[in-house]
Amino acid sequence: MYPHERSLVERLKDQPFALVGMNSDEDLAKLHRRMEEENITWPSFWNGPYGTSGPISARWNVHTWPSIFVIDAEGVIRFKNVRGARMDAAVDELLREMGIEPPPVVEHEE
Amino acid sequence: MILFTVLAAAPFAFPPTAAFQESAPAAAVVAAKEAADAKSAYEAIRAAYDAELDRYTTAVNELYASEEWAAANKARDREKMDALRAALPAVDGEAYARRFLDAAARYEGDAGQALFYRGVIDTTKSGELLTSAYESLLSKHAGSESAFAATLDLSWRGGGLAEETFAGLVERTLASDAPAAVKANVLYARASVLARSAGKPEDMTPEQKAAYDADMARVVEIAPDSIVAYRVQGPTFEKERLQVGMTAPNIVGTDVFGNAMSLEQFRGKVVVLDFWGDW
Numbered sequence: 001m002y003p004h005e006r007s008l009v010e011r012l013k014d015q016p017f018a019l020v021g022m023n024s025d026e027d028l029a030k031l032h033r034r035m036e037e038e039n040i041t042w043p044s045f046w047n048g049p050y051g052t053s054g055p056i057s058a059r060w061n062v063h064t065w066p067s068i069f070v071i072d073a074e075g076v077i078r079f080k081n082v083r084g085a086r087m088d089a090a091v092d093e094l095l096r097e098m099g100i101e102p103p104p105v106v107e108h109e110e
Numbered sequence: 111m112i113l114f115t116v117l118a119a120a121p122f123a124f125p126p127t128a129a130f131q132e133s134a135p136a137a138a139v140v141a142a143k144e145a146a147d148a149k150s151a152y153e154a155i156r157a158a159y160d161a162e163l164d165r166y167t168t169a170v171n172e173l174y175a176s177e178e179w180a181a182a183n184k185a186r187d188r189e190k191m192d193a194l195r196a197a198l199p200a201v202d203g204e205a206y207a208r209r210f211l212d213a214a215a216r217y218e219g220d221a222g223q224a225l226f227y228r229g230v231i232d233t234t235k236s237g238e239l240l241t242s243a244y245e246s247l248l249s250k251h252a253g254s255e256s257a258f259a260a261t262l263d264l265s266w267r268g269g270g271l272a273e274e275t276f277a278g279l280v281e282r283t284l285a286s287d288a289p290a291a292v293k294a295n296v297l298y299a300r301a302s303v304l305a306r307s308a309g310k311p312e313d314m315t316p317e318q319k320a321a322y323d324a325d326m327a328r329v330v331e332i333a334p335d336s337i338v339a340y341r342v343q344g345p346t347f348e349k350e351r352l353q354v355g356m357t358a359p360n361i362v363g364t365d366v367f368g369n370a371m372s373l374e375q376f377r378g379k380v381v382v383l384d385f386w387g388d389w
Contacts, residue, residue, distance in 0.1 A: 005384070016379040023366050024387040031366060034388045044386070046366045053262055055337045056361060057385060060352060061344035067385040069358065073378050077358050087382065094380040 002038045008088065009042050011103055015095055016073060020044070024065065026051040073098055148222020152229060155209050159233060162201045169198050207234035214246070224251035231260045231267065240267065241275045248279065252288035261295035262337060265302035276303065294333035298341065301325035358383070 009019050021044030025031040028046070047054030052065065060067075070079035070090045079090040088105045095102045173179050173194060182190040210229030217223040230243035244264070247257050261283075268276050283296045301322045308314040314322060330339045340347075351359050361373040373383070 008382070017381075018376045018379045019382045019384060020373070020376060021366075022361075022383060022385045024385065025389075028366060031388060035366070038388075043371060044366045045361060045363045045371055047385075050259065050262055050337070052387065053337065055340055056363060058337050058340035058344060059347060059359075060385070061348040062385050065385055065387055069352075069381075069383040071358050071373075071376075071381040071383060073380055075357050075374065075377050077352060077354055077356055080352075080354060091380055091382060098380075 002040065004084065004087075005042070006039060007106065008091070011105065012091070012095075015100060015102055016098065017091060017095065018042070022047060022056055022062075024052045024054060024057060070094065146222075148217050148220055148225055151213055151217075152210075152222070152225040155206065155213065155229060159201070159203075159206045162199075166199060166201050173198065203233040203235060204239075207236070207239055211239070211243070221251065221254065224254035224256035227251070228256035228260050231263070235270070237270050237272060237275075240270050241272070241279070244271070244279055248283050248286070248288065248292075252283070252286055252292055257288070257292050258295065261292050261299065264295060264299035265338075268299045268303040276300075290332045291336050294329045294336050294338050297325045297329050297332075298338035301329075 005019060019042040021040075021042060023031065023044040024047040026049055034040075045056060047056050057063075066083075068079075068081050068083065068087065069077055070082060070087070072078050072094045078094060082090045085105075092102045092105075179191070179194060182194060207230045210226045210233065214223050214226035214230070217226065224247055227243045227247035230239055231247070234240055234243070244260065247254075247260055251257055271279070277300075280296050280300045284293055288296075304318055304322055304325075305311040305314060308318055311319075311322070326342045329336070329342050333339055347359075358373060363371060365371045373381070
């Protein structure tokens with residue numbers, strides 16, 4: 001996951017795009033170390049001290065990790081649970097709707 | 111646009127030393143010191159347990175990456191695979207549960223005692239120990255964060271308790287002056303255990319279904335902003351608010367560094383909202 005996410009963030013760094021995490025780890029100190037090791041620079045909400053039992057995933061009825069929602073610039077949910085190449089394609093489609101031609105996807109390790 | 115706040119919700123604020131608020135000042139000072147002592151004593155045991163778990167996880171990963179495992183797997187040699195797994199340094203959870211229980215006895219009368227009961231619940235597989243730890247935690251420290259956390263897990267740990275014991279534990283908690291959030295957890299657990307006993311929720315008898323629905327409705331009624339209420343309402347919320355084409359509900363919370371963050375602040379950008387964890 002991380003290599004794909006890093007390349008997505010890098011490719012679209014100058015575009016109106018944001019990768020926003022909803023993190024479900026219990027131990028924040030450990031998470032901070034891992035984020036540094038893995039160069040995770042994008043923002044993440046925190047699901048609280050009860051990990052995957054936390055309030056936000058409960059509210060959003062999320063029971064599988066990872067779960068993905070792709071939301072357009074108007075705030076409308078447009079795709080759910082697209083991964084890999086389909087995630088890139090979904091994001092690119094929404095950017096094109098805004099009249100933006102996104103830079104091409106470069107090969108990445110999954 | 112309906113907003114909801116999650117991390118700022120009331121059920122998560124339990125004053126851990128509330129039991130001492132009416133004590134004389136000198137006793138309060140002693141109590142505060144004891145609570146701090148309890149926390150560091152708890153964390154020491156917990157750290158040792160977590161380190162053993164980490165070692166075990168590493169060993170499992172190394173085994174699965176080994177040539178020996180690959181060969182046994184390829185040959186479908188079940189016996190060899192079982193033997194390789196059995197040779198891993200398994201974590202003796204019961205030893206840690208006993209350490210937590212011994213420590214709990216030393217902190218009688220201290221609010222910090224709740225932590226040790228939670229430690230027992232997190233480490234034991236013994237129905238008897240689990241029962242007594244839940245009983246002690248809920249009868250003596252129902253207002254603690256530990257009681258909230260341990261009852262949040264009760265929906266899947268409840269199966270580890272004898273049926274009558276579980277029923278009694280639920281009844282006593284509901285009749286006690288435990289916070290609404292703890293009672294909601296316990297109601298949710300009772301309904302979940304009932305549904306699981308029937309196999310699937312659809313397989314419940316009409317009487318069971320009525321009891322299940324009553325408990326779940328009560329969860330939402332007594333603690334509408336609690337995690338378990340969100341769980342109860344999750345499928346409906348997904349159907350009514352989270353379909354493709356619908357405006358995403360706002361999320362008002364904090365980021366992993368404790369800074370305020372909302373989903374709406376990313377309006378104007380294409381957003382990939384990724385529910386993730388580092389595991």
